[in-house]
Amino acid sequence: MRAAELSVQASGVATAPGRERWVLAGLLTAPGLYILIMAVVPAFLMVQLSLAHREVAGLWSPGFELTQYRQLATPLFARIMGFSLMLALAGALICVSLALPAAYFITRMRRRAQVAWLVFLLGSLSLSEVLIVFAFQVLLSTSGTLAGALTTVGLLAPGASLYPNFPAVLTCLVYLLLPYVILFFYPALSQLDPEVEQAAATMGASRLSTFTRVVLPMMRGQILTGVLLVVIFTFGAYLTPLVLGRPPQWTIAIHINNAAMGAGNLPLAAAYAVSVVAFMVALLVLTRVLSRRKASEA
Template sequence: MTDLAVPLKTDAEAPDRDPVVLAGLLSLPTLFLIVLCLIPLFLLVQLSFAHREDGGLWRAGLELTQYRQLMTPQFLKVALFSFTLALTTAVISVALAFPVAYFISRMKRRAQITWLVGLLSTLSLSEVLIVFAFQVLLSGSGGLVKTLVALGVMEQAHSLYPNFAAVMVCLVYLVLPYIILFLYPAMSQLDDDIPAAATTMGASPARAFLTVVAPMVKGPLLSAGLLVVIFTVGSYLTPLVLGRPQQWTVGILISNGAMTTGNLPLAAAQAVALVSLMVGLLGLVRLLSRAGSPAS
């Protein structure tokens, strides 16, 4: 992903640092990475091979029972849905965030700061709060439905959830500020002279934006999309509260298995599968982006 996230203009190469100083600086983050990321991941993988005791919990073991259970159409369907949901959220949110970030970056300094502070402040709201607020907003007795009925758009008051659209709208709302903030630096660094040159050559502003500006920021856009996929593929609360069981994600299956039936080995195997699929997807994107741009 790093090659995708390279800023458009890079500073001159940093001077060589003393390897001892470098090792010293890196040792703490490395230690954190091992203790807080790799060890839990190892325990998770270990748990996924454990023996499940039906009605009880589990005992140590080395078996593939849980992974075999993943090969059922039921799990594959849910996994496919999780990825479809994440990819759809990515496409919609990047499509919305791209022009917003572009126009913010073209505003006066003061306006830019106001927008950025506003976006940052929405990040302070917890996901739980947002999802439950959406539940109230979309409910039959909520303000939105009442307004729609008053305007004659909706005949009779009925709630706008649970369904796929409600899940989608809430997920896009959740990721949008991140993506705008993520795209903003790349947009700020865009050289205005290039689209201006295109316009001089006869392209309409819209055409210049789509055919000149967009290809220049292809990398950041793709990175932003991937970020959304990573954020939302494991989504749990939004589909749980605003969706029907048909919109349940792998995250919900994991939670059901782990916290309700106590089948932690299966939940661990599902989590390992989700992480593996995600890593696979990242690898594929990396391969494709390399093939697509030999210069990088």
């Protein structure tokens, strides 16, 4: 009897993980298929297209040639990638520098004020990017409110416009991304144990040194992820640089569009896109390696 019970228990223990594996596999099938169809297959097609032979009239024929990739080894491509990266890093730096203290102060407010801020931030996300970019265009144009006000106080020459230029592109991108970054930092900061900051205060730390020496280092992982989010988004920005910038301020996304639609060179556009993806993957791997090394040092 005892032996039989033990045997039943043992077989129960043995089958449970097996069943769990099946359940897990079932749950992962749908998202797995989605990722396969919507990401892996298009990526494969993009790589295939980038290696294809370009035909006239915007067509291509299957092949395996590196002609388009050779075209990337030019100072122009390096400049475009360099600018896109610089814009992305500048955007990330400004967004994180503004979002982190903003999210910190929101988490230190009373509950009702916090809710009001969160509703406001979420509400601002509901505005379309197109609407925001054209609103910026109006605001910064010669007849716009901001340019008009600056002209009135003598800071801007009459008839001058605040766009198209790099600051206009950067300002608009920061405006678009700031709510996302604040909302990204909010959960981690609101879960920060207040006693940790109070402990720093009892040891003589001012609010500023508590923020810089305790809060910021504790948020290191989130800050890194926040920077990556902004970099990835900004790298692929299309509408903002197109509307508010000059050609030198155009990002790689605009050049991909120009290659595909303007020049009708789909393999070149695909080669551009593959390079961007490869660059982003390299950036993510590098960040991962660096953060792991930092963690193991700690």
